Amino acid sequence: MPAKGPLNFIGPTSSIALAAVLALATLVCSVAGQLSTSIDGTAVSIGSAQDVNKATVPVGPLADGSCGYGRRQLQQWPFLNVTAISANNSLAMGLPKLGCGICLQVTCTDEASCRPRPSPIVVQVIDTCYECLEDELQLHAAALAQLTPSSQPAPQLPLGITFQQAECQPPSTMAVSLTKYTMEANGNAAIQLSMEQVAGSNALSSIELQAQGQDSEGFMEMLNPFGAAWQLDNVTMPPYDLRITSQDGQQVTAVGAITFPATSRFPTDVQFRTANRFGQGVVQVAAAPGSSKEAAASPPTLHQPWVAAEVNRTIKTALAISLAIYTKRIKRTRLTFNGRDSSPIRTMARGSRSVD
Numbered sequence: 001m002p003a004k005g006p007l008n009f010i011g012p013t014s015s016i017a018l019a020a021v022l023a024l025a026t027l028v029c030s031v032a033g034q035l036s037t038s039i040d041g042t043a044v045s046i047g048s049a050q051d052v053n054k055a056t057v058p059v060g061p062l063a064d065g066s067c068g069y070g071r072r073q074l075q076q077w078p079f080l081n082v083t084a085i086s087a088n089n090s091l092a093m094g095l096p097k098l099g100c101g102i103c104l105q106v107t108c109t110d111e112a113s114c115r116p117r118p119s120p121i122v123v124q125v126i127d128t129c130y131e132c133l134e135d136e137l138q139l140h141a142a143a144l145a146q147l148t149p150s151s152q153p154a155p156q157l158p159l160g161i162t163f164q165q166a167e168c169q170p171p172s173t174m175a176v177s178l179t180k181y182t183m184e185a186n187g188n189a190a191i192q193l194s195m196e197q198v199a200g201s202n203a204l205s206s207i208e209l210q211a212q213g214q215d216s217e218g219f220m221e222m223l224n225p226f227g228a229a230w231q232l233d234n235v236t237m238p239p240y241d242l243r244i245t246s247q248d249g250q251q252v253t254a255v256g257a258i259t260f261p262a263t264s265r266f267p268t269d270v271q272f273r274t275a276n277r278f279g280q281g282v283v284q285v286a287a288a289p290g291s292s293k294e295a296a297a298s299p300p301t302l303h304q305p306w307v308a309a310e311v312n313r314t315i316k317t318a319l320a321i322s323l324a325i326y327t328k329r330i331k332r333t334r335l336t337f338n339g340r341d342s343s344p345i346r347t348m349a350r351g352s353r354s355v356d
Contacts, residue, residue, distance in 0.1 A: 041137060068226060073265065084127035085098075098128060104125065106121050107120040107163070108161055110159050174268045193222075204245065212240070239260075
């Protein structure tokens with residue numbers, strides 16, 4: 001009959017090691033990226049759900065909102081998952097620049113108007129709603145439609161909701177929106193820009209700009225006069241490098257971020273790290289024109305370096321825990337096989353043979 005001794009050793013150890021690995025995986029995957037407690041509020045609507053068929057929206061918070069993002073392109077994150085909030089919003093009042101750029105997780109609580117078993121959505125703050133009540137969100141109609149049944153033509157507003165700050169999880173790297181570029185009398189330029197697709201809390205402590213070339217004066221700190229807008233005067237011609245620092249101390253440098261002297265949107269190859277990179281808490285977005293919602297909201301892939309680094313670190317930690325547990329068991333346990341003491345490894349090797 002097969003020897004049973006080795007199985008008594010392997011079973012508990014494997015279970016403990018597996019539990020350690022699963023605990024680590026759960027810790028990484030269950031981080032929802034929530035940055036505040038939940039607040040009871042209401043939601044009203046602006047715009048039209050049909051805006052998904054347009055390239056840009058010339059009215060409402062997607063045009064030239066108070067946050068300084070300029071005219072938003074609907075093909076870019078966060079698409080139509082946007083909101084304006086009151087200047088007296090109880091969450092935003094404790095944040096820089098009245099919460100411009102933060103992401104809010106919104107859950108429908110109005111049983112008469114919500115979808116059955118409603119899932120929360122995540123929207124980005126891009127404007128101030130001066131006529132809104134204190135904790136009222138002015139959601140774009142396409143975002144609001146994700147909270148209510150499609151069979152319901154017009155939900156009863158205001159809609160009962162809860163909201164809380166969550167990490168922004170854009171699907172790619174940061175982008176620079178150069179919203180103003182004005183030539184000055186001395187041949188230099190005055191510029192205004194905003195950063196889009198910023199992961200995490202979207203709270204920036206500084207942006208520094210450096211013009212490339214022999215006339216460069218090194219990095220110069222930009223001014224943040226309002227919202228998400230950053231300005232600098234008397235700048236020589238591009239290309240420009242940007243050094244971006246978050247309020248939690250992360251810093252990235254986008255080399256050649258702005259390449260030509262005209263208002264435009266410039267993608268970069270940099271991004272901040274966040275607590276969650278593995279799916280949960282990823283921003284749910286309205287579908288971009290010509291694409292599926294699933295594709296638009298897909299989580300980062302292992303081909304992205306920061307995701308691979310997180311996975312490698314998690315695997316190494318899990319293996320280290322497993323090895324520590326295994327070593328501890330070896331030191332404490334002596335197994336007896338046919339009346340002789342033997343190491344666990346040798347005992348396991350013998351355990352594959354039958355014993356008469």
